[in-house]
Amino acid sequence: MELRQIRYFVRVVELGSMSRAALELDMVQSALSQQISRLESELSTRLLQRTSKGVTPTEAGLAFFREAQLTLRHAEQAARAAQQARLSGSVSVGLAPTTAAVLGLPLLRAMRARYPDVRLHLVESMSGHVSTMLNARQLDLAVLFSTDPARRWSTMPLLEERLYYIRARRDVKGEPPARVRAAALKGVPLIMPTGGHGLRSALDAVFTRARIQPTVVVEIDSLSMLMDAVEAGLGGSLQPWSAVSRYSDATERFALSELADPLARRRNVLCSLSDDELSPAALATRVVLADCARELVRSGRWVGATLIDA
Numbered sequence: 001m002e003l004r005q006i007r008y009f010v011r012v013v014e015l016g017s018m019s020r021a022a023l024e025l026d027m028v029q030s031a032l033s034q035q036i037s038r039l040e041s042e043l044s045t046r047l048l049q050r051t052s053k054g055v056t057p058t059e060a061g062l063a064f065f066r067e068a069q070l071t072l073r074h075a076e077q078a079a080r081a082a083q084q085a086r087l088s089g090s091v092s093v094g095l096a097p098t099t100a101a102v103l104g105l106p107l108l109r110a111m112r113a114r115y116p117d118v119r120l121h122l123v124e125s126m127s128g129h130v131s132t133m134l135n136a137r138q139l140d141l142a143v144l145f146s147t148d149p150a151r152r153w154s155t156m157p158l159l160e161e162r163l164y165y166i167r168a169r170r171d172v173k174g175e176p177p178a179r180v181r182a183a184a185l186k187g188v189p190l191i192m193p194t195g196g197h198g199l200r201s202a203l204d205a206v207f208t209r210a211r212i213q214p215t216v217v218v219e220i221d222s223l224s225m226l227m228d229a230v231e232a233g234l235g236g237s238l239q240p241w242s243a244v245s246r247y248s249d250a251t252e253r254f255a256l257s258e259l260a261d262p263l264a265r266r267r268n269v270l271c272s273l274s275d276d277e278l279s280p281a282a283l284a285t286r287v288v289l290a291d292c293a294r295e296l297v298r299s300g301r302w303v304g305a306t307l308i309d310a
Helices: 003-015 018-024 029-043 059-083 097-114 127-135 198-210 223-231 280-298
Strands: 048-051 054-057 089-095 118-124 141-144 153-168 189-192 215-219 237-240 254-259 265-273 305-307
Touching (some): 003 018, 003 059, 018 029, 054 059, 059 089, 089 097, 089 127, 089 280, 097 280, 118 280, 127 265, 141 280, 153 280, 189 237, 198 265, 223 237, 223 254, 265 280, 280 305
Parallel strands (some): 089 118, 189 215
Antiparallel strands (some): 048 054, 141 265, 153 237, 153 254, 153 265
């Protein structure tokens, strides 16, 4: 089996067409088809189904495709490592918007200082999407708020964040209460992320225990838009402090009251592909990310966060 055959096969599956793949690879279609046939012969199984509309992977082809993607990524990283003496390669990291607001820039700076030849690819998206990307092996690492034990991830608990009831500061007379219980928010208009995301799951558990149904006036899966809606007075929101960490004048814009309920915590877990699937650069990045998170908590720069003892 040759690396080029694996590369050919992956491109054919990605494009769903032998002719389009041949054109992109600058090959004659018959030569590409011959290479794929040789690969199938060596594996003694059919990888592709030819149809009038193109090609689709068989069940065996889909399984091979997933592993082939990892093989190509590691091959590229190995080539970069061979070209340079220092640790190099490309590492993809997924962060939810609230996490990225606190951790993103410190992580970039730390990686630049420790491993300048490692190219970091940061993805900021809602936690549900980040989880899907990690499960699809489109990411090496991610900080998530809930984990599925059925998935073959390596996990490392990092910290817990307290949650706060956040409102527009101009709508609050005097100083907001330091703490508030979820039961006191019955009938209060709330702006929330949609279901399926780690934060929403944690909040649903809080309201279930408080035996109330929250009054959700709108669901928004964009942190910046959600906070704009809160500041405009359309409702309050329940978020960790990191949701306002990007605002230099947060105390003038927003009023925060800590949720006093026992379950009002968000657990942050560093998740990654299994260790044998991670490149040396990804393994090093995982250590740096954990170090950055711990330092931010210890220094007080991650407000409302508490480290989880390993």
